[in-house]
Amino acid sequence: MLNLSLVKHALIAAAFLLPATFANAHQYKSGELDIAHPWSQELPPNAPTVAAYFVIHNTGSSADRLLSVDTPIADKAELHEHVMQGDLMKMQPVPSVDVPAGATVTFAPMAYHVMLVGLKDRSLLQDGKRFPMTLHFEKAGAVPVEVNVQKQAPGAPVDHAHAH
Numbered sequence: 001m002l003n004l005s006l007v008k009h010a011l012i013a014a015a016f017l018l019p020a021t022f023a024n025a026h027q028y029k030s031g032e033l034d035i036a037h038p039w040s041q042e043l044p045p046n047a048p049t050v051a052a053y054f055v056i057h058n059t060g061s062s063a064d065r066l067l068s069v070d071t072p073i074a075d076k077a078e079l080h081e082h083v084m085q086g087d088l089m090k091m092q093p094v095p096s097v098d099v100p101a102g103a104t105v106t107f108a109p110m111a112y113h114v115m116l117v118g119l120k121d122r123s124l125l126q127d128g129k130r131f132p133m134t135l136h137f138e139k140a141g142a143v144p145v146e147v148n149v150q151k152q153a154p155g156a157p158v159d160h161a162h163a164h
Helices: 004-021
Strands: 027-030 033-041 049-058 064-070 074-085 088-093 097-099 104-107 113-119 130-137 141-150
Touching: 027 141, 033 130, 049 064, 049 141, 064 074, 097 104
Parallel strands: 033 141
Antiparallel strands: 027 033, 033 049, 049 104, 049 113, 064 097, 064 130, 074 088, 074 113, 130 141
């Protein structure tokens, strides 16, 4: 059972830390939208799906909307969000994601994310690899990006323990 207050504070902290984490990461621009550091965690063995994450910053004075995402490495790419329902955190699909003017929308674990279903090429989901993905916006149009595959989330603590 998740504590709603704890989850809320963790998401707020992540939102503040992500821009600093991605300051030197790869970025993409289309019109007034900046998409920072598309990434996915390395695919665990036998996992049927994997998620992709990124940060969208709307520098313009009008809102836009992320309508869909696609990638050649999966049959489907679905927009999802995590929401609290009672005392449980649940994942659910969403039809689109609003990107308000002047706002930042973060796709991250336990928040919005892109769920890749029906994986076609699992070899591209290993640490250090990249795969193509296209974000489709209502106003900015199609924005192709390259998704970095990483062993762990950006900014996660590095385990410096050594076996002797």
